[in-house]
Amino acid sequence: MNKIFNHHLKIWKWAAGLLPFLAGCESLTEINQNPNDLTDERVNPAYVLTSVVTGSATALSDVSFSGNVTQSVISEAMQYTQRDFLEFSVSNQFGWYPVSFDYRSLHQPLSNAAYLGRRAAGNADSLFLKGASLTMQAMWFGIQTSLWGDVPYREANQGTANLQPAFDPQKDVFIGIITDLDKANAYLKQAGTVKSSVLSQADLLFKGDVLKWRKFANSLRLRFMMRLSEKLGDAGLDVKAEFSKMVADPSNYPLMTASEDNAAISYPGTNTIDAWRMGALLKPTLSEFYRIKAGATMIDFLKNQDDPRLTVWFRPVEVQTLVRDKGAETVFAKDEGSGDVKRYIKSYQQGIDTSLYVGLKIALVNPDIYNENIAAHRTEALKLNSAIYNSGAANPFVSYLSPMFRENTHPLVKTVFMSAAEVNFILAEAAVKGWIAANAENFYWQGIAASLTQYGIADGDVKQYNKVTHVRQQFDLKAFESRMRALFNQAPDKTEEILTQKWASSFTTLESWFDWRRTGYPDIAGNIISGSQGKKIPVRYIFGESEINYNTDH
Incomplete structure (x- = not known):
């Protein structure tokens, strides 16, 4: 790669003040060069990190919720939403289009994350950059293998050195990224802090907070270990023991447990580059x-x-x-x-x-x-x-x-890479499975509570709909908690109850589809009235033509 890619190295306008500094301590003439014409060694890795984070936010938003029907179909499959007027046969009735694995918006953030790791060498913050790189790569490899199944992993991101990478079995991809996330946590722990103020400002995810990066990496690791939970016998990794070890050692393996730890990106909404993907700037119709x-x-x-x-x-x-x-x-x-x-x-x-x-x-x-x-x-x-x-x-x-989803910017509308709500539900499921010695009910409630906090809901808010009077009334948090705990305790299948609440809290993300495929919960297939395959919900994305046309060896 001789020149830095164009679109995904554009940063939100609110980070534009960083641009004069991103070339490091160079002359004014060098700083004033077009960033898109800078060669690899001339671009400050801080600029690359910004690109990885913002490019990931854009791509993940489009595939999980805000994109058109060639991109986003999971929200309809998981029955959060339905479409009408046009294209509803694609989304509602599962007439899904093939999507190429190398589809630019889905592959570019992964490629950029790998490049970030290569640029870490010799940098004063090399350990942080390596940890952040591995974390973002793991997130994207996990998304890709969950969407398509077998995908290139060991031979991926080699550029012109290997234009036809081999496809690795999904199990091997998961084991690989679980290992990578362990390395990421180790790098980040060793880094301790981010030395460069420019790099901290360029980190639009956590502002250079290394502890939050560690929580993100370790929480992702739990996500992917849980994804292997139905295949413990052939996983090639003692998932149960590794999971238990992490949860029992929070000093070495800190986790997201509160909403302020969420890995989520807001949208400033000042132009078409930094606006929320469903706002009027990007979708004027x-x-x-x-x-x-x-x-x-x-x-x-x-x-x-x-x-x-x-x-x-x-x-x-x-x-x-x-x-x-x-x-x-x-x-x-x-x-x-x-x-x-x-x-x-x-x-x-x-x-x-x-x-x-x-x-x-x-x-x-x-x-x-x-x-x-x-x-x-x-x-x-x-x-x-x-x-x-x-x-x-x-x-x-x-x-x-x-209406908040129609605004160009809103404090509650974000692209969520991972949330504390998800982590608490993962821990609740692990407790029910006997992987950890913990109170599943408490984690279950904490998952619900974290989702309420994520969406700005507090005790006393006039946000609860009364089904009889059809008016909003004050929300009684204690009464709600009591009802939720009662639901859990009365549930004949605790895992189903956990996964159903997790499904609700996963609104606007992909995670409930992956959970549903793994467990069958929540049991929603019976709601389908006229699906293209009866009551069946698709379990994989369809590979596009690129794999056939350009990777003929594999």
């Missing part, structure tokens, strides 16, 4: 946003548990349907109290959802008309409130995503 609706499985789960995340993640329907005799069969009128438009029907009709939060049923043949969404009814509603959305993908009788 409203229909692109509104065609993503809440999934009934997620909505019903949150409503049934009186979970306040419902009102944070999703929007109330613009027009609620209520069963009231107003004379005619269907009457539109404004509510005297709230002023909101309501659709009143004289008697209940099969299939009509009268909640204030309504999700699309899963894999409908025609989701556009769900909940009696017909043009004449939208016209009547618009007469009472012209602000009701009525362009492409309009359905005022079904919940859209929360």
Whole structure:
């Protein structure tokens, strides 16, 4: 690689102040050169670290939640959301497109992370750079092998020295990255601190906090060891013993346990480079946003548990349907109290959802008309409130995503590499398996609590939906905790209960799909109405043509 890649070495605008320093102590003439024309040895590794982190955020966001249907289909597969208007047969009914393993946005962050490790030699912060490099490589190798199965690992990232790398068995990839993460923790522990202030500023993930990097690396290691939990006999690694050793030694293996440790990237939202991927800067057409609706499985789960995340993640329907005799069969009128438009029907009709939060049923043949969404009814509603959305993908009788997902920047909208919620659920599952001597119930609750904190929910917040009165009320954290603990203690299958709550907390990420494939939990396949393979959910991405065309040896 003679020149630094273009797009993925652009940094968020809020880090642009770093650029004059990234070439190190060089002359003004050298500093003013175009960074895209700098050769390898001239680019400060701090600049590369920024690229690795921001490029990873962009790529992971697109594949897990914010991308189009050629990129993002897992949210629909896991029934968090459903699409309508266009392309719903691809996402809702699993008509997935092939995706090449070397697809640029998914491979580039991994390649850049490997390059970061090569640039560590001779740097005053070489140990930190090696640790960060191995951590990010492990994350991406783990994602890739989880998406496709067998992928290049041992021969990957060799550039022109090997353009046709061999594919390694998935088990070997996991064992390799588990080993790499152990090395990453050792490098980071030995590093202690980041010496360069420029490097600390360029670290948009943890601001040079080495302890948080160690927590991230070790938590990823637990993630991938748990992913091997169903194959202990042929894993080639004593996963149970290694897992137990780590949890029993927090000084040598610190873990993420609180939301402030989350590995997550915010979006400044000042331009198309640093804006959230679903915001107006990158998706100016409203229909692109509104065609993503809440999934009934997620909505019903949150409503049934009186979970306040419902009102944070999703929007109330613009027009609620209520069963009231107003004379005619269907009457539109404004509510005297709230002023909101309501659709009143004289008697209940099969299939009509009268909640204030309504999700699309899963894999409908025609989701556009769900909940009696017909043009004449939208016209009547618009007469009472012209602000009701009525362009492409309009359905005022079904919940859209929360408006925060339409903003270019929002403090709660981030790309999450890994969260404390996930780690606590992993520990809860390990306790149930007998891998660690710990209270599974406490880890289970701490996982839920960490997710609430992640989304800014605190005791007393007016964020809990009352299913009877259809209004928001104050959230009682203690009462909620009591209900959640009771659910756990009453559950006949503790692992299923843990994985179901973990599924909810994994909203906007890929992790629940990987967990579902490993365990079958949560049991959601039965919700599928008209899937392309009946009640089956896909278990792998489809390899694209690049592997056939350009890696013929393997």
